[in-house]
Amino acid sequence: MSVESAGRFHPRRRSRALAGPVFAAACLLATLTGVLALAVLTLAVVAAAASDGGLIDLLHRLAVNPQSGDPARAGFRVGIVGSAWLLALTALIGIPTGVGAGVFLEEYMPAGRLKGAIQTNIANLAGVPSVVYGILGLAVFARAFGVSGLALGPSLLAGALTLSLLILPTIVVTTQEALRTVPPSLRHAAMALGATRWQVVAGHVLPSALPGILTGTILGLSRVVGETAPLLMVGAAGSLLRPPRGPMDRYSALPVEIYNYAKEPDPAFQAVTAGGILILVALLLSMNAVAIVIRDRFRRRR
Amino acid sequence: MSATLAPPPAAASDASADEPALQTRALRVWYGASLALRDVDLDVPRHRITALIGPSGCGKSTLLRCFNRMNDLVPDARVEGDVRFDGVSIVGPKVDAVTLRRRVGMVFQKPNPFPKSIYNNIAWGARINGYRGDMDELVERSLRRAALWDEVREKLHRSGLDLSGGQQQRLCIARTLAVEPEVILMDEPCSALDPISTARVEDLMEDLKDDYTIVIVTHNMQQARRVSDVTACLMPDVEAGGGRRTGVLVEVSPTDVLFTNPVDPRTEAYITGRVG
Numbered sequence: 001m002s003v004e005s006a007g008r009f010h011p012r013r014r015s016r017a018l019a020g021p022v023f024a025a026a027c028l029l030a031t032l033t034g035v036l037a038l039a040v041l042t043l044a045v046v047a048a049a050a051s052d053g054g055l056i057d058l059l060h061r062l063a064v065n066p067q068s069g070d071p072a073r074a075g076f077r078v079g080i081v082g083s084a085w086l087l088a089l090t091a092l093i094g095i096p097t098g099v100g101a102g103v104f105l106e107e108y109m110p111a112g113r114l115k116g117a118i119q120t121n122i123a124n125l126a127g128v129p130s131v132v133y134g135i136l137g138l139a140v141f142a143r144a145f146g147v148s149g150l151a152l153g154p155s156l157l158a159g160a161l162t163l164s165l166l167i168l169p170t171i172v173v174t175t176q177e178a179l180r181t182v183p184p185s186l187r188h189a190a191m192a193l194g195a196t197r198w199q200v201v202a203g204h205v206l207p208s209a210l211p212g213i214l215t216g217t218i219l220g221l222s223r224v225v226g227e228t229a230p231l232l233m234v235g236a237a238g239s240l241l242r243p244p245r246g247p248m249d250r251y252s253a254l255p256v257e258i259y260n261y262a263k264e265p266d267p268a269f270q271a272v273t274a275g276g277i278l279i280l281v282a283l284l285l286s287m288n289a290v291a292i293v294i295r296d297r298f299r300r301r302r
Numbered sequence: 303m304s305a306t307l308a309p310p311p312a313a314a315s316d317a318s319a320d321e322p323a324l325q326t327r328a329l330r331v332w333y334g335a336s337l338a339l340r341d342v343d344l345d346v347p348r349h350r351i352t353a354l355i356g357p358s359g360c361g362k363s364t365l366l367r368c369f370n371r372m373n374d375l376v377p378d379a380r381v382e383g384d385v386r387f388d389g390v391s392i393v394g395p396k397v398d399a400v401t402l403r404r405r406v407g408m409v410f411q412k413p414n415p416f417p418k419s420i421y422n423n424i425a426w427g428a429r430i431n432g433y434r435g436d437m438d439e440l441v442e443r444s445l446r447r448a449a450l451w452d453e454v455r456e457k458l459h460r461s462g463l464d465l466s467g468g469q470q471q472r473l474c475i476a477r478t479l480a481v482e483p484e485v486i487l488m489d490e491p492c493s494a495l496d497p498i499s500t501a502r503v504e505d506l507m508e509d510l511k512d513d514y515t516i517v518i519v520t521h522n523m524q525q526a527r528r529v530s531d532v533t534a535c536l537m538p539d540v541e542a543g544g545g546r547r548t549g550v551l552v553e554v555s556p557t558d559v560l561f562t563n564p565v566d567p568r569t570e571a572y573i574t575g576r577v578g
Contacts (some may be wrong), residue, residue, distance in 0.1 A: 189477075
């Protein structure tokens, strides 16, 4: 016997019960799309790289050899070293600038029309295509508007400055968001003890916001490793046989070299390209892993 | 305002003992276009506990925050009239609010220890104010004074957030004591605490009043009756009209007088539970 009784209610229990699982299944499908895409991509790349023989041997060869027109001797050493340089220089330039701007906007600047304008500007900058930053970097840093004494040319420094501009909006915004999560009661407590604004920021607000800032910063930096277009604009070289020795040296970068190998007509280069992609992905994943570890460590300490 | 550090309050001479620690004259506070507090003339006696009571929105906390310039943190707050601390005006841009806040400490409604160790919760305020003495000794003395030492002496390097709510509030009081203020402002310090913790904080206040001037905002009339020597009753002014309510000071009396024989009918209505 059914618990349902006839009347003015028509519960339609069966179709209502069905709606939930159907919706959940649709969401699952959406989730799997991303996971599947990544899996297929990884498999395809690994397969392409392994077509050459031993995968480990290939990766080792690629990491050690400089660029070459011979697929059997080609490698990414110059690009890997160049990317490491770019990463370090960009971190050095971009992090202090971005965090500083975020702190100023959030902690010091009074609310008003000017702040709103700057804020909107930064939000818009985050959406500008990276190739546009490349053109900007070319005009400002590499050529210095034609002033030859200031022009940095196709140097590491010009590339790092360009990439710093690229990740600046991300760092500023994540810094601001992290600062906003610091509860007002913490600021009030410090203020009430006779702390100056600087003491409040340095003693409590920044330490509390640090995990958030670090996470955003590292994610921003992992973008630096993957960017290709702006570097092509500011003159990352396609073929260099020795890694850069200083910030004013010519350079290449890992994604730029991948791009160049991918253009080679000889099918033997497909394995080289795929191997380079694997190195790049491994680098990105390990940077994200570092971000997660740092964030968790700081969280636990509190 | 002079930046000279006054001697510890316990040693304050009798010469100034009769002078009120804090005074307000014709005090008005605006938040933007709305008047939050009107024409407050209040004397806060030295080394006594003064309670500020009244219904919600009557400006008690606003008044309290005039004494350590915490209203400065509200972007559109404006203070008119005069507030004096030890006879010196503390209103206006020339007053160094940072120096003032060390001398006029504050305990907040919700316990808000720093996410640091118990030790550093105490030490931080002293350190930023340039304390040069023995830090271990200061930490112990402050915790003892706040009746917390015996409970935390074994775990000074554990996080202050690991303590119970009542312990956290006493830690906040200890933190305030560590910078050697003369006045302690308390903004409903027990409203987030259970009855037992409340009783401990009240005992502590009683204990502290020999050395400190205490002003407490409370919603709890029994608490005002239990702990305070003087009670000031504020009420929202119904005749002020306009959108927001404006607080006025309706009566200041010794606590036992105010609760047994109030002069103002509005006070009587409030303490007998007919208003608010």
